[in-house]
Amino acid sequence: MDRKKFLAQVGMGAAALLVPACMGGLSSCKKTDTNPTKDFTVDVSSGSLATNGGFMVSNGVIIARTNSGSFLAVAAACTHEGTNINYNPSGNNFICPNHGAQFDSTGNVTQGPASNNLTRYNTTLTGNSLRVFS
Template sequence: MEQTQLSRGQFLRQLGMSSAALMSFYCLGTTMTACTSASDDPMPAPTTPPTPITPPVVTPPAANSGITGMTTGSIDFTIDLLHPDFKKLKTEGEFTYVADIIIANAKGTFVALSKVCTHQGTTIDFRPTANDFKCPNHGSEFTTDGKVQKSPATTALKVYKAESINSGNSLKISA
């Protein structure tokens, strides 16, 4: 009897396997890279999502705070002088702070200035008797229109517009 040497493929075809089954068999017997192409990359490189743009933080006053408008950024707000927190401002010599602003009743005239001492940033106080502002840290003094009257500060305070409105029951502060 004549013996014929069969190739691996011929042998498997004689067993009745389709070409697709043969391909699967072939792939299982070899490395996976033999059955894939570059376009079938199972692990594409991760993409980095774009960094979101964060807007500046502008915090509106809380409801029922006696303040409406913006107290940071573009300063423009109104204080209710009938509100329990602010009605004292109707009295000469009284003062309060709203955000980074000190507001005082300076002998019957409302003034609003930056509360941040221009020397090293300490919060200043209003002095009713002297009718001026003083920094408790190193003693700098400022007039009610923000000018330095005593060093070590050398730069004036920023002054805001303070306008009595609503028959004197509200105070509008703006840049």
């Protein structure tokens, strides 16, 4: 048997072993986020984060640049029913467009109907690279 045929057969064998493991709804095959911690970077040199008052959503986190130029990061999904919230630079807070819940700059609920706070994330700016992390 030549090398090419051997590798092809080994590859098919490995695939055959893996397929049954993902059948039948085994939890190991579900595409769920098993690591809810966050650690990623965004470029703030262009786009909405290049100017004070701008915001964007990345990796389930809303990142905002305040009117004073500092950065905020909280979970983007409203704790009421999951709608993505917006940043309000004039009030330095977050507002849900769906039912009007409001959260302060640290993610704490200030107006219902949401009753749970948003998860807050840390930020560190190095040059134009903003690291957002748990």
